[in-house]
Amino acid sequence: MxxxxxxxxxxxxxxxxxxxxxxxxxxxxxxxxxxxxxxxxxxxxxxxxxxxxxxxxxxxxxxxxxxxxxxxxxxxxxxxxxxxxxxxxxxxxxxxxxxxxxxxxxxxxxxxxxxxxxxxxxxxxxxxxxxxxxxxxxxxxxxxxxxxxxxxxxxxxxxxxxxxxxxxxxxxxxxxxxxxxxxxxxxxxxxxxxxxxxxxxxxxxxxxxxxxxxxxxxxxxxxxxxxxxxxxxxxxxxxxxxxxxxxxxxxxxxxxxxxxxxxxxxxxxxxxxxxxxxxxxxxxxxxxxxxxxxxxxGHFDDWVHASKLDEAPPPIHNPSGAPGPDARMLLPPNLSKWLLWEDPFLSFMSPQYTGFDLEDHYQKLSSHLFRAAGQRQRYPLNLRLQLPARLAQVLAHKCHLRERMVYAYRCGNLYQLYELVSTRLEPLIRHTRMLWQYHRALWMYMYKPYGWEVVELRYGGLLTRMQTMRDRIMRYVECQSSKIAGNQQQQQQQQQSQHNAASGFPLPYADSIPEFEEDLQAVYEHAGTMLLLDYGRVTTPSRLG
Missing domain, CATH: 3.20.20.80 (Glycosidases)
Known part of the structure; x- marks a missing residue:
């Protein structure tokens, strides 16, 4: 039945x-x-x-x-x-x-x-x-x-x-x-x-x-x-x-x-x-x-392996001595979901995975799942493993990103900031767009179109925030580089271009990135990555509505 x-x-x-x-x-x-x-x-x-x-x-x-x-x-x-x-x-x-x-x-x-x-x-x-x-x-x-x-x-x-x-x-x-x-x-x-x-x-x-x-x-x-x-x-x-x-x-x-x-x-x-x-x-x-x-x-073990999206590897170190979960009533974590939807610029959930090497975890997982998805002749249903493979690919670029950018920013390392934008943030935007398009195609294949707007609004918000993050950091790097070079003519040209083409208003924060000056706190102390969280909890520290 x-x-x-x-x-x-x-x-x-x-x-x-x-x-x-x-x-x-x-x-x-x-x-x-x-x-x-x-x-x-x-x-x-x-x-x-x-x-x-x-x-x-x-x-x-x-x-x-x-x-x-x-x-x-x-x-x-x-x-x-x-x-x-x-x-x-x-x-x-x-x-x-x-x-x-x-x-x-x-x-x-x-x-x-x-x-x-x-x-x-x-x-x-x-x-x-x-x-x-x-x-x-x-x-x-x-x-x-x-x-x-x-x-x-x-x-x-x-x-x-x-x-x-x-x-x-x-x-x-x-x-x-x-x-x-x-x-x-x-x-x-x-x-x-x-x-x-x-x-x-x-x-x-x-x-x-x-x-x-x-x-x-x-x-x-x-x-x-x-x-x-x-x-x-x-x-x-x-x-x-x-x-x-x-x-x-x-x-x-x-x-x-x-x-x-x-x-x-x-x-x-x-x-x-x-x-x-x-x-x-x-x-x-x-x-x-x-x-x-x-x-x-499908290949059973490959499909189960895809569940590692929500299973963090053992921590490199565990200074908190966090206890294990209560075995009487368990809530399996949804790590990949809250990593995907959390605001990339503020990344206020990142202290939860301090001490974990999630980048290596998701890179290996993505590679494994893409290989498994390619076994179409023997396991045709494995093609659906592209969704978790693409998600792992996005998370490999997204996790630890703010942490590295903050370090470069506070050290005044403009070159490293630029490198992180070009080698991590821009590929992240590209892979997120590909994930959104694949997810959309999967939905339309399986369901009526109604309800997809809920998920697509999440992708739209995430991509917009990533683009804002990219534009702000690049403008900061350009402004600070011209100051260091002492090129007054370039500075004047840059100041003239610091107006939003759409509104005509000057664009502030060329001299600083306030988001990178905030020290983050662990929201759920001792919980680590063992969290089951909704979209509304992780997308922003501000209350929605």
């Missing part, structure tokens, strides 16, 4: 702002997907949202009347309750996850204060009643039951081994035909999964689903090593004769821009599929890699 996740990306009759300018699936497109899958023996299950995660829709004035908070629907309100689906399957995933703040917005203005769990369960009952009238069998993500019980929206509340949602009120009110889906992408200890699955059974769900994650979100390439390790733990429990599950699914999300090539999750899909055909805890790695080559046309 495949669950097709949508929030607003499907058309609703007479609702033009539902999926507005987002390329929503039409009824006929969804029907085509269902028919295609049916002919392969695959069940397509619609996976929608019926409470939270609806900020994309609720931003429009058209839907202000059904808004509780900016992300959550207004329960109890009659117009909230409409459902549609053009699929053969009688199963439907109605979401209900991460509906934080339920009942705390406009709901309280209309209906007064009610306990969050009661609001949630009442809303759930009403939605499942609609499903029942349409002969649909619903399932939900289970996190809110646990978070509301703990009165804590943090994920730790969901995974807390001592936090159970099995109160008498919840057990009595949960619809008997409702299936719960336990999603956990973060742990490598099988017993954490085992205990939580048992807590789901205590809620009255005799056969919960288990959902692992292929770490495609908030990055440009799937974090395959951690994906395999965390799913190994959850699959180990799921396959147990006692305490296991019948239904296991691997989720693939596109949070934070959908920058990732979803095909990079294929090794994880093959890994999970192989687990489905053996009762053993471990699968035959050699057989799996041969299967990946035969079915997908």
């Amino acid at each position: 495949v669950q097709l996740y949508t929030e607003d990306t499907y058309k609703v009759p007479d609702e033009p702002f539902f999926g507005y300018l987002r390329g929503p699936y039409t009824y006929h497109e969804l029907s085509d997907i269902d028919n295609y899958a049916f002919n392969l023996g695959v069940e397509v299950i619609p996976c929608i949202q019926t409470l939270g995660h609806l900020g994309q829709i609720l931003q429009w004035p058209r839907f202000a009347h059904v808004r509780d908070t900016s992300e959550v629907l207004l329960s109890k309100f009659d117009e909230t309750y409409d459902v549609t689906a053009p699929f053969r399957s009688k199963r439907i995933h109605i979401g209900m996850d991460e509906a934080h703040g339920v009942g705390e917005g406009r709901f309280r203005e209309f209906y007064g204060h009610e306990e969050g769990t009661k609001i949630f369960v009442d809303h759930l009952k009403r939605v499942t009643d609609i499903c029942r009238t349409m002969d649909l069998k619903p399932m939900i993500w289970s996190d809110m039951l646990f978070c509301l019980a703990a009165k804590n929206n943090a994920l730790h509340a969901y995974y807390d081994q001592n936090n159970t949602a099995a109160s008498e009120h919840v057990i009595d009110c949960l619809p008997p035909d409702l299936e719960l889906v336990f999603w956990n992408y973060y742990h490598t200890d099988p017993e954490i999964y085992a205990k939580k699955l048992q807590q789901h059974r205590e809620l009255g769900c005799a056969n919960p689903w288990m959902a692992g994650g292929a770490w495609t979100w908030n990055r440009l390439w799937c974090s395959l090593p951690f994906t395999l390790e965390s799913n190994q733990a959850s699959l180990t429990v799921s396959k147990r004769a006692n305490g296991g599950v019948d239904h296991y699914m691997l989720t693939i999300w596109g949070d934070e821009g959908n920058e990732c090539d979803f095909f990079s999750a294929l090794p994880a899909l093959v890994f999970v599929a192989h687990h489905g055909y053996t009762p053993a805890e471990r699968i035959d790695h050699s057989f799996m890699t041969h299967s990946f080559a035969s079915i997908c046309g």
Whole structure:
């Protein structure tokens, strides 16, 4: 089976702002997907949202009347309750996850204060009643039951081994035909999964689903090593004769821009599929890699190797004595993403990788991946390794760049500054442009054009900042060189040319580069490169908006 996740990306009759300018699936497109899958023996299950995660829709004035908070629907309100689906399957995933703040917005203005769990369960009952009238069998993500019980929206509340949602009120009110889906992408200890699955059974769900994650979100390439390790733990429990599950699914999300090539999750899909055909805890790695080559046309180890984009090499020295990550709940870092998008001139995240030789790391990685991508006859799918190869090529030029330029600037070494511009910054601009163009071609090949503007605006901002950085440094070098030479005529000509051709205003900062006079601080002390960060956090130290 495949669950097709949508929030607003499907058309609703007479609702033009539902999926507005987002390329929503039409009824006929969804029907085509269902028919295609049916002919392969695959069940397509619609996976929608019926409470939270609806900020994309609720931003429009058209839907202000059904808004509780900016992300959550207004329960109890009659117009909230409409459902549609053009699929053969009688199963439907109605979401209900991460509906934080339920009942705390406009709901309280209309209906007064009610306990969050009661609001949630009442809303759930009403939605499942609609499903029942349409002969649909619903399932939900289970996190809110646990978070509301703990009165804590943090994920730790969901995974807390001592936090159970099995109160008498919840057990009595949960619809008997409702299936719960336990999603956990973060742990490598099988017993954490085992205990939580048992807590789901205590809620009255005799056969919960288990959902692992292929770490495609908030990055440009799937974090395959951690994906395999965390799913190994959850699959180990799921396959147990006692305490296991019948239904296991691997989720693939596109949070934070959908920058990732979803095909990079294929090794994880093959890994999970192989687990489905053996009762053993471990699968035959050699057989799996041969299967990946035969079915997908790619070299398994090369695809996993591409995940080194987000894995820094061991530090040259580690003066901080930074402790290792907490093994109980791990967030695989997205080093390549925040290195790519951080402002090149300010480079305020660079203290995080002091002591690491990332330049050598990314040069070697880029060379390896370009070679692997060239094996088209034997491994045709390896061609897609061009995305991580081009990204590594960009990062090899970008990392440590400000650090070297600041050193040259403060030493007054104009020649070295000029060399860094010509041998590092200008190639960086060129390779970034090539990465953008390749990424754009990949997107247009796979998807509708809608949504690409989110990623392209990031590339546009990055390239513009690189060009500004190049122009400012070169102007500084030229001005300082003419002063040293004592050429008054050249200085006069230069002063006359120090006007912006577009505006006519004089261009300041010919005598200094203020950005290079700032000493940078480590934003996340002791964390090093083990960080998972969003675009908005790394693009500028100034708050966006």
